[in-house]
Amino acid sequence: MSDGAAGGNEAHLARVKSALIAEAAGRAGTRIEGLDGLFAVVDERWPISHDNNKVVVTQPVAPEAVLEFAEESLGGAGVAHRQVVAFEGGPDVAPAARAAGYTVETLVVMTLDPDFHAEPMSDVDVREIDVDALDGVLAATWSAGNPEMTEETVRQLVARRVAFDAPVTAFAAFAEGRPVAHLDLRRRDGVAEIDNVGTLPDHRNHGYARALVLHAIARARSEGDDLIFLLADAEDWPKELYAKLGFGVIGEIHELHRPMR
Numbered sequence: 686m687s688d689g690a691a692g693g694n695e696a697h698l699a700r701v702k703s704a705l706i707a708e709a710a711g712r713a714g715t716r717i718e719g720l721d722g723l724f725a726v727v728d729e730r731w732p733i734s735h736d737n738n739k740v741v742v743t744q745p746v747a748p749e750a751v752l753e754f755a756e757e758s759l760g761g762a763g764v765a766h767r768q769v770v771a772f773e774g775g776p777d778v779a780p781a782a783r784a785a786g787y788t789v790e791t792l793v794v795m796t797l798d799p800d801f802h803a804e805p806m807s808d809v810d811v812r813e814i815d816v817d818a819l820d821g822v823l824a825a826t827w828s829a830g831n832p833e834m835t836e837e838t839v840r841q842l843v844a845r846r847v848a849f850d851a852p853v854t855a856f857a858a859f860a861e862g863r864p865v866a867h868l869d870l871r872r873r874d875g876v877a878e879i880d881n882v883g884t885l886p887d888h889r890n891h892g893y894a895r896a897l898v899l900h901a902i903a904r905a906r907s908e909g910d911d912l913i914f915l916l917a918d919a920e921d922w923p924k925e926l927y928a929k930l931g932f933g934v935i936g937e938i939h940e941l942h943r944p945m946r
Contacts, residue, residue, distance in 0.1 A: 697796050698936040701914050702743075702772045704851070704876045705938075709741050709770070711850025717758040722746045722773070725758035728848060731841040735768040735942065737848060745774035748781035765945035775939025787941045793924060794936045797902060797913040801931025805903050809896035810859040816846060819855045822864040826883035856900055858884075858893040866893035870901045877905035879915040882923075894923075898930050 710716060714728030714737070722744035728737040740755045751774075755767050767787065771778055779789045805811070820843055827839045834842075846853075851873040857864035866884035870877060879901050884893050905913050915932060917924035924934075 694935040697912055698794060700876055700912055701794050704873045704878065706741060706743055706772060707873065708850050712737065712848040719754040719758065720746060720750055723751065723754050727762040727764060731845045732764060733838050733841045734845050735766060737845055738764045739768035739770055742769060742771040742774060745777065748778040751778050752781060752785055767943035769941040771939040771941065778941065779939065782941045787943045790940045790942065791919040792916045792938045792940060793919045793934045794938060795915050795917055795924065795927050795932035796935050798931045798933060803899055805899045806892065806896040809892060811856055811896055811900045812859060814855055814857045814864065818864065819857060819867060822857060822867050822885065825885055826867065829886045854904065856897055858897055860888060866897055868897040868901055870904060872905065872908065872910055875911050877910035877913045879913065894926065895930065
């Protein structure tokens with residue numbers, strides 16, 4: 686990789702992290718400040734939602750301080766789980782977190798190659814839809830992919846969408862007149878995030894996710910966004926699909942989870 690390419694990736698990664706941090710802060714019901722580089726967000730409307738109740742690490746902080754702050758902020762607010770998103774310093778915090786009962790997940794940040802071009806798939810019915818139309822397929826995909834989840838957990842995961850901070854456009858792929866797959870396109874300051882991609886189990890491997898991603902790329906480009914990204918589990922297969930659609934890895938983010946006690 687050339688120095689120019691490396692520098693470009695660093696700049697893109699900084700913009701992605703800035704957008705994600707702004708989204709976390711913007712959707713907070715309550716924001717709790719910690720040491721420099723630490724804050725927590727809490728929302729009593731959806732106490733089960735990890736994304737709405739978590740600690741955010743924006744610069745390297747001593748592992749002990751991160752975990753102590755998670756206990757003070759989330760525990761003090763009555764949140765039963767512990768969730769830490771480390772935009773910086775994740776590998777340093779991971780050993781102490783594992784020792785404290787956390788699991789550690791690595792998410793790769795993937796950005797779209799600006800030279801990638803592919804036309805949206807004309808043989809798949811993709812539409813922009815409103816929240817009410819989306820709720821049913823969202824609940825179905827959450828339940829199917831996570832059979833251990835209770836109905837209340839699924840309800841909160843669907844309902845929390847009203848707290849999104851940056852403008853979000855929801856898309857669905859339809860089969861036989863009903864939505865069978867979904868995707869969110871979130872846009873902030875020229876940065877577009879492709880998020881929440883899901884397909885009902887009996888409609889997987891039919892190209893719906895691919896069609897949705899290509900449709901979202903076309904929309905983001907038409908709106909003038911110059912940086913398009915998504916997050917993928919470093920250990921799971923979707924990142925291979927995204928690589929075929931022009932996305933390349935430019936960095937990592939670490940999520941630390943400890944379940945409810």
